Amino acid sequence: MPRPTEKTITFTIDGREVEAIEGAMLVDAARGGDIEIPVFCYEPKLGAPVGACRMCLVEIEGIPKLQTACSTPVRDGMVVNTGTERVKGAQQSVVEFLLVNHPLDCPVCDKGGECPLQDISFGWGRGNSRFIEPKRHFVKPLALSPLIAIDRERCILCYRGVRFSQEIAEDHQLVLLERGASTFVATFDGHPYVAPFSGNIVELCPVGALTSRAYRFRARPWDIEGSGSICSLCPAQCNVTFTVRDERVLRVLSRDHDGVDDGWLCDKGRFAYQATHSDERLTTPLVRDGEQLRPATWERALAVAAGISRHAGSAAALIGGETSNEEALLLSRLMRDGLDSYDIDSRSGGVLPLELLRSLANPALQATVPDLEFANTVLLLDADPVDDAPILDLRIRKGARRREMQVLVASGRPTALDARAAEAVRHAPGSGANIACALDAALSGDTQRSATLARDGGADPEAVVRLANLLREAGEDIVIVWGERLTDGPSGAAAAQALLRIADQLGLASRDGAGLLELSRGTNGRGLREVGALPNSAPGFGEPQREGRGWNEIATAAAAGQVTALWLLGSDPARDASNGEPWAKALASAGLVIAHASTLSPELGAHANVVFPAEAGAEREGTVTSPDGRIQRLRPAIGHGGQVMPTAAVIAAIADAVGFEPGFSTGSKATEAVAEAVGFYAGLTSDEIGGRGIRWQERDAASALPAGTAGETAAPPAAAASPNGSLRLGTYRSIWASPEVEISPALKFLSRSATVEISPEDAERIGIGNGQRVELGSNGSQLEAVAQLRSDVPEGSIFIESGLTSVGLSATEGELVEVTAK
């Protein structure tokens, strides 16, 4: 959909002629004339203005009544007055009315000093008070949720928080009850407001009514400093400001970036900073001492790690998703050039041919994050943004709500966007490749092949045809958001080829607002591939010196003694993989296991020889690359806690100990090294990246990306297992499945126990009820879980959450599992 065009007009405000964009609201246009019109309820991020608070009344010549500047679009020649007696009178009245029921507890209010109500009362109020009646009193503060406190006395009913819940997050949990002067903000029947994005209401509240329980009474505005960086907890890479006091992060706020987060944060990004200062975080190196890992000096830990030189030729490295471009490049250099080891991987799903990686990275095929809002249609292919990259869920909702963008879904597990979807196709868990191939066939008119593929994938063939038709008629700008899991396993190449053909058939490469957007598993999944943290690619998708083993082969090789040392850079495979069992074996067999971690899983505890304490988000430095290719800077907001050292410095120290000179370690030098290694990042510097990041596709160097081909046609994906009484296992990694959530005091309540989502039909057949304990069994392994009946789960499939330390079922996506009542 074409972005709206902007026309400049001239209007007069307080006697001055000012230029503005036609249709801009007067409050915004007035700023062009350096005039501030006070507002409370107006917040353009929340959608259409509601005109509720009446703070922004102004006089417009030719209109008898005062008008709300927040909702009046400027027109050419308009004459506006904001300083007349009448306007001043109205402003003073509104301030006076707002203070009628607002307690004067500013001295003990968290908002004090950064409070719009204080500022506006000071700037536009009457300066005296005529109100002598008792104010309305509420018991306060009350917990709105474990994260948010509500002080109803302070609420000025500006509607912002409630509008956020209704119109942005669309969780519809925060509402207004009662009416008139009795109105108050609440949830249903004492249920807490718990939702992926609830914390945004704290930042939206213009008074101290909604406050963060984690931040309450921790600081006054003059004690703190803000420090801009990037949230490194998921691929969305939202821009944040860390609020810092005495080298501690006390709060995380959004640093509004239209190209990334649109000004919102998820609750993980907002509250997981607490993991930084949690007692449960590792802050000293650990070295194995018999059965036990014990705290050790850096010398000792580095010496143990330097023992990797004895494993030259048979070491392997798994690079975790949060790793920065610089760290990944450094470690892969050391592995390849210093240790003659080529088994390096950052993708847990299997190896994709280099040709396909290059083709998928084609700049013409890349959709941007804002495209999710302006497209005619967004198709989710085996992806659920709310778990994979939460903030993008809001972006898609925005497009759907404000521009009637069409949403289409094809996934194994029901997604959060299903309710918005014109068509939601369900397939068997792990069979996304079949659906991509079926869709490709349907688009090319081969309905028969499409039907076979769809059926093999456990999907309704007609639904796939409908999906294809909707796509064909979708208008020109189509964005396909696909989850990394789509290209997992043996059918990964077939899925990638299908994606490329679908893109070709829909002409996505020829449209600016159309394209593909991959949601990778890790924060920096895209950057890690681009810097060559892959077994079959050099940095910049160049030909590798030598191909190494991929993720799954490394496990097998380690169990077989062919790989003797494992370097786990921010990766905990036994925990992260949907099937952790082979990894438990691999870890047990390896002679040396080096890990970087902030918490210890049981497997690491049992098998690591040395553990380096990982850096927390606010301590990190380096660059990461977002799903749409935006290279962004992580900038340290605080010094390192405990004895933590920069990860890059640790790798460099080990390199030094084994006698390898990588040529760089940390700082802007490291970023330059990345730019030098990756052809299409050429010339990039920290300065150019700056505070807003830059998409590499938009720079001249982008042409250095080696052209890809579709490669040899891969074999079609295999058919999904037929349930036959058992059920197909699906897994998903929820937004809350992360070590940071588990150790942040505020977020702990969200860390989950094992549940299994099951359709009511299957539950009835097996004879289990909602909330009942069940046992899942596969290949002799067992898992106990609580059944959760969901009517939108397709019959024949069940879903469990991966990434939980407690999950240890030995079965992969799509395999059959026996479910029995306990």
Add this chain to the structure above:
Amino acid sequence: MSAILFDRIDEPGLATIDVYTRRGGYSALKKALAMPREAIIEELKVSGLRGRGGAGFSMGTKASFIPGAEIDKYLVCNADESEPGTFKDRELMQKKPHQLIEGMIISAYAVGANRSFIYIRGEYVLQAEMLERAIAEAKQAGHLGENIHGSGFSLDLVLQRGAGAYICGEETGLLDSLEGKRGNPRLKPPFPANEGLYKGPTLINNVETLATVPPIIEMGGAEYAKLGVENSAGTKLVSVSGNVQRPGNYEIELGISSREIIFGLAGGPEAGRSVKLWFPGGSSSPVLTADDLDLPYDFDSLAKAGSMLGSGAIIVVDDSVRVVDVALKLASFYRHESCGKCTPCREGTNWTVNMLERVQSGEATPMDLDIIASVQEQIIGNCLCVLGDAMAMPVGSLVAKFRPEFEAHIEAARERNGLGASQPAVEQPVLTI
């Protein structure tokens, strides 16, 4: 007196389609369906019919604002009738439901709306039942549904009961309520004629307005315009209540003297009592006094006297009643009914009630009367909808017109409470820097 709306109003069985049709009902519909749409709107404009719900906007002009495009358009009948003192729509719906339905079909046809709704206040249980029955009869007779009488025009009519909220009489609050939400008024513009129900163009009219449409089509707009006076054409239902001997609905020709209505028709206050004040157009209208009884009852004359015709509900208050009690009653009503969306109304009605309570109990001084008056001024014109004004105008007028009585009341109450005489009102000290 010409009876147009109340013609044969008490004839038994008039609420049924048989009797209504026998008395000439639905013939206007047949006539209208044979007319071009623009011609109907033209007749309505010529008739001079002004909205009977409160604002008094020309019905024909409003209908002409509905865009001609072939999109989903809606007609909504406002049967919320919650303005204190108003009960005319109730009697119309109860006794002549078919006249309303016929008026709705003609109006919907005129603006090209294919879906129509009656939003009736939830308390009107009987009237809702009678309307449901009438709608079913009209469907049965082919006046509603697909391809009405072969005209190619189709119309669906749904009755929705509200659930007790005055603000749902405000047209945009009504629309939100009809969409299943809290009845908060919407920001205007956009006006409902452009963006109303389900964001489609929507014509909203009061029951009485719509029920007047069939007679206008029947007699012709020009003929109707001959009734009444300039700028106030036609007849009007007036609900008279309060301290009068014959409360009830009366159909009058606009422009007759108010005294004729209050005394001639409604019998005036009981013997020995006199009119102290009266609301000419529902409780939202600024009050008038005995001096104003000879005003002609029409839109312009009442406006010129500083009040308004509003919904046509005359509430008479006699000299036995304390004006403080009237003011507090009013303010309490509007506080209860404020939707709470905008600041001046939500806080202003609440503050006014608090102050009037102190005035009533004697814990006030004349300075409070100044603050009350100033708060009313701060409300008027600054709210999102006019509910705030609907309290501020009458309360402001009471304080302005009966200030001595308020003051005397305060002094007497202070005395009773042993608080002593009040301090004289003092100017706020002003600090000059």
Add this chain to the structure above:
Amino acid sequence: MSEVTRFTHGSRIPGWDQSTDPSKPAAAIPDPATTTVPEELRAAIEAEIAKYPERRSALIPALHHAQEHHGWCSPEAIEQVACVMRLTPGEVAAVVTFYDMFESKPVGKNTIYVCTNISCSLNGGDRILAAMRDAAGDDPDFNIRGFECLGACDMAPMASINGEYVGPLTDEDCNQVIAQLTAGETPLPAKQLSLRPCADAAGRTGGDGQ
């Protein structure tokens, strides 16, 4: 200034003065797999939904049905409506508490709204409310509320008794209303708008007697 009482504001919504309960789950749209809705209530709501171009429009009619079924808009009733309407219970509760006719606490089965607005109170409406309350005493079967103008000032002072408009009322009538309702009889048939000539001195009839 007399004594200032704290928390007099209160609310008719239970729980307004308590923190949320962290052991409860977030109140999302109830899943039909885990929410049981009485069959006749579901059918009634679905019939309402079918009347409108957008399903949400059926919410207020749906709540009337639910209130009739459950006696009040209990959390359970709200969840059931939310389940059929595909809304969150929060959205439904927001609507319930906006409207005067929806009860957010359990109430007696006989609902009497006594008009205490201006025209009725000029004719003794406030006194009638007190008399009605006196007559009912603490009988839990009665839900007696002072109400805003009911649109029947021609029969002032009046009340709506289980939906029937009755008036003009005297103090003595109040005792009779309570007695008749307790005995399961029709209250004051002679004064019902739908059954008899109303207060109009001109002697016009109210309903048409059908």
